[in-house]
Amino acid sequence: MSEAPRSRRSTPWPPVDTESPAPHPDAPRPGTKLAVHYDQCFGCGDVEGGLHMRSTMGEHALVHSQFAVTEAHQGAPGLAHGGLLACAFDEALGSAVGNLLRRPAVTGKLETDFLRPVPVGSTLFITAKVDGVAGRKLYASAEGRLGAEDGSVAVRARALFVEVGFEHFTTHGDPDALTKFRQTPDQINP
Template identity: 40%
Template sequence: MENAFDLPAVSDPMSRHPKIPGPGEPIRLHHSLCYGCGDDAPIGLRLKVIAGEGFTVSAQMVVEQWMQGGPGVIHGGVLTAAFDEILGTAPLTIGAPVVTAHLEVDFAKPIPLGSTLHLDAEVLAKERRKVFVRASAHLGDPENPVATAHSIFVEIDLKKHFAAYRDDAAQSRP
């Protein structure tokens, strides 16, 4: 299988977007029914993504019973959805609204139900519309990840991209 995650030799210049919240502050959700971050989603992760320094973000998630895959552990798809949310939020630190083009997850250790999962993501590079992001998940020790992920996102015009699906889905964030 070909690895689609090769960083560009030279990244486009990146700077922190002036409207991104300061380190330690939440990044507002993009719409209330989003499975990843929406407060009003009937079933969802409801991640609260926090801005970090530079081009980083973080979030925490309690691994609940309904997230179970194998006996007593999180389902890999639920973990992948959590990664997709935090990885897709990180590009907002450079002012880039994006959609997922490529996402790879490496599962290192089982993640037990009832544990608190810590997720961290960082924008690594930008090349034209492509934004390259990596993330890791741990159970309290950043030096001991339980999973890692990397992704390529494509910058979009929100209003044009979602126009055919929902008129008000083009709410921008940060």
């Protein structure tokens, strides 16, 4: 991925010593269209006004996601809301972590750099990767380009995901969470 503008370079990433992320033996092969992980997910599910993101496993352990920005996603007239762009990156980064490592994890920290406005009607092409693993801490980063895989970089993001047990979802969320994950075909299989 391309270098950040000098004015926006920040702290080293990952911020701690990490091991290289070894893809799980069951990680999807390059070219695989990645399944919706939960059909009520705002990022990838069949939710009115949701982001309806779709992702594909790429070469070199990169995950490619697309976010088609509609009028439902505006912050200012004709422009995507920054919070929804952050949501799109949370989804893309989570998809990279979940599919490559196949370890259940939640976002602990998410940071975004908004470099260019993202207009309604445009598609953001997001490429995400896992950068390193330190125990339960899983570090990932992504960039989103306007209109094409080689378009201008509009947003960059990086995130810490923390591996959790499946009880995280049943204890804090819905006791039937695992059943609901399973009801979405090809999903998290504890």
